[in-house]
Amino acid sequence: MSVKAEATCRSLDGCLSILGVSYYQYRLLLMCGLMFAADAMETALLSFVSICAGDTFDLSDTEVASISSSVFAGELLGSLFWGPVADRYGRKPSFIAACTIMTVGGLLSGLAPNFASLVVFRAMVGFGVGGGTIPFDLMAEF
Numbered sequence: 001m002s003v004k005a006e007a008t009c010r011s012l013d014g015c016l017s018i019l020g021v022s023y024y025q026y027r028l029l030l031m032c033g034l035m036f037a038a039d040a041m042e043t044a045l046l047s048f049v050s051i052c053a054g055d056t057f058d059l060s061d062t063e064v065a066s067i068s069s070s071v072f073a074g075e076l077l078g079s080l081f082w083g084p085v086a087d088r089y090g091r092k093p094s095f096i097a098a099c100t101i102m103t104v105g106g107l108l109s110g111l112a113p114n115f116a117s118l119v120v121f122r123a124m125v126g127f128g129v130g131g132g133t134i135p136f137d138l139m140a141e142f
Contacts, residue, residue: 032135035099039132042106042125046071049109049122057115067122074123078130086131091138098131 046068054064078098086094105124112118 028138031095032139035095035132035135038099038102039129042071042102042129053112053115053118057118059115063115067119070119070123071126071129074126074128075130076126078127079133080130081127082131082134086134086137091134091141094131095134095138098128098134100128101125101131102128 050064050067053059053067057063082094082098085097102125105121105126105128109118109121109125112121
């Protein structure tokens with residue numbers, strides 16, 4: 001860094017204007033934003049999925065509540081799992097794997113033939129959602 005750049009880089013805005021923003025940062029922002037949107041959508045869908053599944057499979061109140069609980073149990077395990085995996089194998093592969101697991105679990109939830117498989121697939125979605133913290137690290141690093 002030249003003396004002139006050091007002199008103008010007294011603030012965060014000054015440093016960022018010197019470094020600039022490229023196509024990579026915009027693409028990363030889009031990818032992370034889509035993950036955040038998918039995470040929010042899965043959370044918002046919890047009440048709808050539970051009610052619809054309760055009507056479809058003729059479930060008791062306890063079974064309906066266990067559908068939402070399985071998502072949160074999956075998130076708990078996913079949060080504990082994805083942090084060390086992202087540190088060891090990298091943020092990008094972990095991010096892609098978490099998104100894939102969340103997507104596949106969501107699609108399988110729509111095709112679930114019975115209550116037990118629905119609970120397993122919703123826990124799978126929660127496990128993927130547990131990796132939703134990885135984009136925060138990616139955005140902070142880049």
